[in-house]
Amino acid sequence: MFRYLLLIAMALITSNVAEAQKVLSEGTIVYDITVQTGSKEPQLADMFDGVTTTIYLKGSQSRTEMISPLGSTITFQDARNNTGAVLKEYGNQKLLIHMTRQDWADLNKKYAGITFTPQNETKTIAGYKCQKAVARLKDGTTFTVFYTKELMTENKDYDYQFKSLPGLPLEYESAVGDLKVKYTASKIAFDPVPVQKFSIPVSGYRELTYQESIKLKRN
Known part of the structure; x- marks a missing residue:
């Protein structure tokens, strides 16, 4: 009898969790970007303040836009075959970088083996209760992320660094050179x-392979 009651209780708990958790299979997430720097050129950080990153999701497809006064980067990815492209427009330079499964793996290799350690701190972001976690990379680097278990995306591959996170990241940190960048969700x-949002342009861009784009960056 005790075992029977225990099974019922576990089923009820599982049911309540499933009901409380929404699945975002199609929609939009907007992150506000703020930048902090200890450099002697604070205007560089000011230039990025107020910039947003917008993620569009539709089944296995994702589009991530980061548009700033300096230019824009738009990333297309299809999780079904893990292919896609990256569009970069900075000044007069317009690049279309084709990405294969192996290219994505190389681009995200620093996140391989990432771990998340939950903390006791919580706060509400964009209307969702979030828990703090400390992310640790294999090189020992750490950063903070606040995630919610109330919402999950159907497509877990749209952002490789959070693929193993048990929830949706609504605030997190990133380092770009000397700049410390914070992403905070403002709209879901x-x-x-x-x-059409997921259609990759077929003209107007200089087309490169991922390896060619790496060589171009080094030159």
């Missing part, structure tokens, strides 16, 4: 996303 919408 479940509205349909037009399929």
Whole structure:
């Protein structure tokens, strides 16, 4: 009898968790970006303040836009075959970088083996209760992330660094050179996303392979 009651209790708990957790299979997430720097050129950080990153999701497809006064980077990825492209527009330079499964793996290799250690601190972001976690990379680098268990995405591959996070990241840190960048979710919408959002341009860009883009960056 005790075992029977225990099974019922576990089923009820599982049911309540499933009901409380929404799945974002299609919609939009907007992150506000703030930058801090200890350099002698604070205007560089000021230039990025107020910039946003927008993520569009539709099934296995994702589009991530980061647009700043300096230019824009738009990333397309299809989780079904793990292929896609990256568009970069800075000044007169317009690049279309084709990405294969192996290219994504190389681009995200620093996040391989990342671990997340939950902390006791919580706060509400964009209407969702979030828990703090400390992320640790294999090189020992750490950063802070606040994530919610109330919302999950159907596509877990849209952001490789958070693929193993047990929830949706709504605030996290990133380092870009001497700059410390913070992403904070300001809007989460479940509205349909037009399929055209995931169409990769076929003209107007200089097309490169991922390896060619690496060589270009080094030159």
